[in-house]
Amino acid sequence: xxxxxxxxxxxxxxxxxxxxxxxxxxxxxxxxxxxxxxxxxxxxxxxxxxxxxxxxxxxxxxxxxxxxxxxxxxxxxxxxxxxxxxxxxxxxxxxxxxxxxxxxxxxxxxxxxxxxxxxxxxxxxxxxxxxxxxxxxxxxxxxxxxxxxxxxxxxxxxxxxxxxxxxxxxxxxxxxxxxxxxxxxxxxx
Numbered sequence: 600x601x602x603x604x605x606x607x608x609x610x611x612x613x614x615x616x617x618x619x620x621x622x623x624x625x626x627x628x629x630x631x632x633x634x635x636x637x638x639x640x641x642x643x644x645x646x647x648x649x650x651x652x653x654x655x656x657x658x659x660x661x662x663x664x665x666x667x668x669x670x671x672x673x674x675x676x677x678x679x680x681x682x683x684x685x686x687x688x689x690x691x692x693x694x695x696x697x698x699x700x701x702x703x704x705x706x707x708x709x710x711x712x713x714x715x716x717x718x719x720x721x722x723x724x725x726x727x728x729x730x731x732x733x734x735x736x737x738x739x740x741x742x743x744x745x746x747x748x749x750x751x752x753x754x755x756x757x758x759x760x761x762x763x764x765x766x767x768x769x770x771x772x773x774x775x776x777x778x779x780x781x782x783x784x785x786x787x788x
Contacts, residue, residue: 694731
């Protein structure tokens with residue numbers, strides 16, 4: 600199960616906080632599978648059911664970032680995915696703009712979406728694919744930074760990073776996630 604973190608709605612589409620949505624969407628587009636919203640659901644999902652790597656479910660929670668975890672446990676149960684089969688894709692302030700890192704487990708680094716996933720699943724032992732958005736500029740709050748739109752140069756770097764993240768997700772789906780993690784982090788994506 601691959602969960603992209605972001606905030607729903609047109610207002611947030613191009614913000615730094617929504618790179619998780621963008622990367623997961625790019626990966627689903629590669630497989631030509633559309634996102635659908637089930638009736639009364641607080642998420643959109645795209646299901647990859649064919650091929651040697653299926654089934655895989657791509658999820659975009661529609662609960663806003665600080666409540667992202669609310670939909671994850673039910674979907675993990677539905678699709679028989681334990682923490683070792685969960686990949687969460689999100690932004691990271693501590694990585695420079697456009698850098699991509701894959702890791703398993705660890706803390707939340709203050710990320711409200713990750714805090715919510717950890718709280719609701721009761722585990723921090725899932726994989727995380729981080730897309731660097733850099734730190735706020737002097738005088739800018741973290742909230743202003745993550746919910747703000749990037750500059751033109753940052754936007755280009757984030758587009759490349761989201762495409763790279765989608766490639767890493769595909770590699771993880773089609774191969775060994777731990778090996779993909781080692782390769783990704785060794786290359787300095």
